[in-house]
Amino acid sequence: MTTDATSTTNAVMRGESGASLASAQERFEPVLVAAGADAKLLGEQLFALSDALDGSGGLRRTLTDPSLPAEAKAAVVRQLLGAFDDRVRDLAESLVALRWAQEPDLGHAVEHLALEGVLASAQAREALVTVEDELFRITRLLSGQRELRTALSDPQATVDNRIALVDRLFEGKVDDVTLLLAHRATTNLRHRRFVPNLLAYSDIAAERRRRLVAGVTSAVDLTPVQLDRLAGILERAYGRPVQLNVTVDSAVLGGLRVQVGADVIDSTMLSRLADARRRLVS
Incomplete structure (x- = not known):
């Protein structure tokens, strides 16, 4: 957002x-x-x-x-x-x-x-x-x-x-x-x-509340598990707790768009962040 x-x-x-x-x-x-x-x-x-x-x-x-x-x-x-x-x-x-x-x-x-x-x-x-x-x-x-x-x-x-x-x-x-x-x-x-x-x-x-605000636009409703996973990825990437503000828009390409400040993150980038995190802890 x-x-x-x-x-x-x-x-x-x-x-x-x-x-x-x-x-x-x-x-x-x-x-x-x-x-x-x-x-x-x-x-x-x-x-x-x-x-x-x-x-x-x-x-x-x-x-x-x-x-x-x-x-x-x-x-x-x-x-x-x-x-x-x-x-x-x-x-x-x-x-x-x-x-x-x-x-x-x-x-x-x-x-x-x-x-x-x-x-x-x-x-x-x-x-x-x-x-x-x-x-x-x-x-x-x-x-x-x-x-x-x-x-x-x-x-x-x-x-x-x-x-x-x-x-x-x-x-x-x-x-x-x-x-x-x-x-x-x-x-x-x-x-x-x-x-x-x-x-x-x-x-x-x-x-x-010492949180970043992440504006999330998704093609479909996200489940609580998906929201928790997304928040976790963003919190690890930014080193701070993140507040998710979610909007559903079926026109979103790729199914998911996240904006934190000036940073715009698509689904592919989120996957890369998650993969990088797994490699660091493995």
């Missing part, structure tokens, strides 16, 4: 910005764990900060200016976030003390940490797998619904109208975190459209 997650992962924010985001994640993760289900509030407040950064070039320039003392930037944060949770203010102050290669990277980092917060709240309720599955199912549901996809990504429509459409489609049918992320996906159209946003969020959910 491919995603356009270019603005939400430190894998893409390399160099100074990637290191800064990684540092912030390490600092914030214990806070999220301690917050439990309340981490959702922290995520929502970070979304608001991300929007403020995205909407004000002056604010971005001030908070990413390496020539300004960290305390001066922290004072701006305290004034801006006076009504926010102390944990969000503390995180924001630590973020502006870090170095960012480009102005937008700070906002992207805040957006990523907001997503981590919202997803951590689902994880605390043992609902993260449910949220990830629902995000995937929504994207599959919309794959054949061009008019709906267009309406959910229409920049000419008001944000309130797009959110109302999300509610009509999904409210009461999905987890609260899934619904919140769907709201965010239709609100935050600056870098991606609705469906690519959801796919990016699903990848971050998978990362929280």
